[in-house]
Every structure is written in C-alpha cells, then in structure tokens.
Amino acid sequence: MPETRKNKADALPDAENDEAAGDAPATEEHHTQIPEYERRRLPEEDGGPVSAALAAESGTRHAPGAGSRCGFAAVIGAPNAGKSTLVNALVGAKVSIVTHKAQTTRTRVRGIALNGEAQIVLVDTPGIFAPKRRLDRAMVETAWTEAREADVAVLVVDAARGFDDTVDPIVNEAANLKIPLILALNKVDKIHKEKLLALAGEASDRLKLDSLFMISALSGDGVEDLRAFLAARMPYGPWLFPEDQIADAPLRQWAAEITREKMFIRLHEEIPYSSTVETTSWKTVRKGAVRIEQTIFVERESQRKIVLGAKGQAIKHISMEARKEIEEAIETPVHLFLFVKVRENWADDPERYREMGLDFPKK
Ligand SMILES: Nc1nc2c(ncn2[C@@H]2O[C@H](COP(=O)(O)OP(=O)(O)OP(=O)(O)O)[C@@H](O)[C@H]2O)c(=O)[nH]1
Ligand SMILES: [Mg+2]
Numbered sequence: 191m192p193e194t195r196k197n198k199a200d201a202l203p204d205a206e207n208d209e210a211a212g213d214a215p216a217t218e219e220h221h222t223q224i225p226e227y228e229r230r231r232l233p234e235e236d237g238g239p240v241s242a243a244l245a246a247e248s249g250t251r252h253a254p255g256a257g258s259r260c261g262f263a264a265v266i267g268a269p270n271a272g273k274s275t276l277v278n279a280l281v282g283a284k285v286s287i288v289t290h291k292a293q294t295t296r297t298r299v300r301g302i303a304l305n306g307e308a309q310i311v312l313v314d315t316p317g318i319f320a321p322k323r324r325l326d327r328a329m330v331e332t333a334w335t336e337a338r339e340a341d342v343a344v345l346v347v348d349a350a351r352g353f354d355d356t357v358d359p360i361v362n363e364a365a366n367l368k369i370p371l372i373l374a375l376n377k378v379d380k381i382h383k384e385k386l387l388a389l390a391g392e393a394s395d396r397l398k399l400d401s402l403f404m405i406s407a408l409s410g411d412g413v414e415d416l417r418a419f420l421a422a423r424m425p426y427g428p429w430l431f432p433e434d435q436i437a438d439a440p441l442r443q444w445a446a447e448i449t450r451e452k453m454f455i456r457l458h459e460e461i462p463y464s465s466t467v468e469t470t471s472w473k474t475v476r477k478g479a480v481r482i483e484q485t486i487f488v489e490r491e492s493q494r495k496i497v498l499g500a501k502g503q504a505i506k507h508i509s510m511e512a513r514k515e516i517e518e519a520i521e522t523p524v525h526l527f528l529f530v531k532v533r534e535n536w537a538d539d540p541e542r543y544r545e546m547g548l549d550f551p552k553k
Pocket of ligand 1: 270376
C-alpha cells in the first residue's frame with residue numbers, strides 16, 4: 191500500500207510567484223495560520239484513506255465467512271481502452287479518473303470490489319504504449335509489473351478498434367504472463383454483433399485465454415458477470431482490506447487525481463501531458479470544512495499561462511469542477527486552492543515520481 195503522505199506544505203518553496211485560485215474564499219486565506227489549539231484537536235490532517243466516504247456510493251457490501259477469498263486482478267490494455275471505467279464499474283464507485291484522452295492513468299490505482307465471500311483487489315494500470323519519455327517508461331513498466339504480480343490479468347481491448355497496431359504488441363507480451371488471462375472486449379455498445387464475434391474468434395486463436403467477456407464498462411453491460419467470474423478466480427484467504435474500504439490510496443492523492451482529470455478535460459494539446467498535480471495540504475478548518483491546497487506543476491511559463499487562462503478563467507473552472515466532485519465524495523464543504531508552478535524538469539525529478547507512486551526509471 192502506498193504510504194499515507196504527511197503534510198508536505200512546509201517543504202514547498204515560497205509560493206510568491208505562483209498563482210493561486212480557489213473558487214470559494216479569497217486567496218489571502220492562503221497565508222492564514224490555523225491557531226495551534228485548533229491544530230491539536232484536528233484529526234488526521236491528510237484526509238485519511240479513501241474508504242467509507244466513497245463506499246457509500248458502492249451499494250451493498252458483505253462481510254466474509256469461513257470460505258473467504260482475496261486476490262489481485264490487474265487490468266491492463268492500450269491507452270483509452272476503458273480500463274479505469276471498468277475498474278470503477280467493478281468497484282461501484284469512482285476510484286480512478288476517466289477522460290476521453292489517452293494516457294489518463296499514470297500509476298497503479300487499486301480499487302476493492304466485493305462479491306459474495308470474495309474481495310477482489312482490482313489494479314487499474316496506465317495504458318501500455320511505445321514509451322518515449324521517462325514518465326512514459328515508468329507508466330508502462332508499472333503496468334507490466336502489476337500484471338506479473340497479480341493473481342489474474344484482465345486485458346481490456348476497445349472492440350471498436352479491434353486488434354490494431356496499438357494492441358498487437360500488448361497481446362504478444364500478454365501471452366507470456368504466467369497467470370490466467372481474461373479478455374474483456376469493451377465498448378460493445380459501439381459495434382455490431384458480427385464484428386464482435388469475429389473479434390472474439392480472432393482473440394481465441396491468438397491467445398490462450400482463461401475466459402472472454404464482451405462488456406460495456408460504460409453502460410455496465412456484462413460487468414456483473416465479469417465480477418462474479420473474477421471472484422471465483424481469487425485464491426482462498428482472509429480479506430486484506432476492511433469491508434468498507436474501496437481503494438488504498440490516501441484521499442489526498444485521490445483528490446489530486448480529480449484535479450488532474452478536470453485539467454485533462456479542460457486543457458488541450460500537450461498541457462495535460464506536461465503537467466502533474468500534488469496535494470500539498472489537507473486540513474480540517476472551522477465548522478468541519480476541509481481546506482485543500484494543491485500544486486500543479488507545468489514545464490514552461492507559456493503552459494502556466496494556459497492553465498491560468500484569460501483572467502484566470504481556466505483555473506477557476508478546473509478548481510470549481512474539482513472542488514464540487516471532492517465535496518460530493520467526502521460530503522464535506524471544501525475550500526480548494528490551486529497553485530501553478532513552473533518546474534522545467536518535473537518529469538525528470540524523482541520526488542515527483544514518488545508523489546505519483548511510480549518507480550523512477552534511471553533514464
Ligand atoms: N462507448 C463506450 N465508451 C467507453 C466504454 N468504456 C470506456 N469508455 C470511454 O472511453 C474513454 C476512455 O476511458 P478510460 O476508462 O479513461 O480508459 P483507460 O483505458 O483507463 O485509459 P488510460 O488511462 O488513458 O490508459 C472514456 O471517454 C470512457 O468514457 C464503453 O464501454 N463504451
Ligand atoms: Mg485509465
């Protein structure tokens with residue numbers, strides 16, 4: 191499990207030249223200190239794990255009996271295949287961010303689904319593609335490492351794209367995995383049945399599959415069957431996580447991902463790929479509200495300007511969208527402050543990889 195990060199705000203350089211945007215309170219509040227007496231009685235200041243807060247969305251969950259099962263199912267595939275959508279559908283809550291753009295997921299994201307006596311730890315992974323940058327290599331390496339270490343692997347293929355040259359190399363490499371391989375032909379809502387059946391035939395010829403599912407992660411079609419199948423594939427053993435836990439990342443990391451999702455959706459071209467988001471502070475303030483500070487790192491001043499937008503419109507929009515979603519999930523009023531910093535080499539800085547939960551590739 192990734193460590194719960196403690197308050198890192200003090201470790202950050204001065205925010206003097208950096209813009210702050212919060213859609214609720216005035217930015218001066220950034221400098222307001224929480225009185226010491228109030229600090230002491232604060233509970234955990236990092237938001238804690240993503241647990242009961244989001245679990246409320248995820249329907250009925252049952253405690254295990256004597257025949258309990260627990261294991262890891264790695265969800266792998268090309269970028270944009272629908273892996274994160276599928277993990278969220280299997281868990282029954284949004285544990286991993288989703289956008290229409292490729293390479294949204296950057297690190298492994300674990301979501302926990304229950305099915306009868308089985309606890310299935312779903313490991314969402316970054317899409318696999320031919321890496322160019324250091325960050326790409328870290329992402330792709332993470333995906334394969336998670337697949338090798340899991341009990342089963344679910345290969346998600348966008349059925350509308352079929353086995354094109356983005357999927358081919360993954361199929362070839364997946365054949366070397368020493369664990370049961372399940373193929374999920376996803377986005378069946380987008381293609382005709384005949385094409386789907388032809389694809390299923392091709393897949394069975396090319397891969398030694400444990401099973402094949404035709405699903406729509408978006409509509410939920412076939413997802414329950416897949417969950418039940420995965421449950422039966424989990425080894426016998428005690429559950430690794432409490433019953434109400436649906437993810438293993440700290441809430442502050444999840445909240446940074448939500449902001450990154452809003453950036454991916456709002457900003458175009460290279461900006462989403464040239465930026466990263468970190469939560470630097472998470473504090474309970476007056477009347478139980480939560481004050482969250484996040485830093486968006488970009489590589490160039492010109493990018494910082496785009497993230498801010500004319501009259502700060504872009505960052506205001508991102509901040510508002512993220513705040514709304516975080517608020518809804520944790521059912522607590524949120525004051526969100528975003529700071530945009532230029533760090534030319536953030537994608538070569540080991541500290542950023544640590545924050546993302548990625549291993550730092552040597553080159
Ligand atoms: N029509 C349709 N769209 C889907 C389905 N599943 C996912 N999508 C869409 O496909 C896009 C990519 O979904 P993601 O879940 O982010 O894909 P991913 O595989 O996690 O992508 P990366 O994290 O970039 O590797 C989003 O716009 C989803 O809404 C589906 O079953 N049907
Ligand atoms: Mg994803």
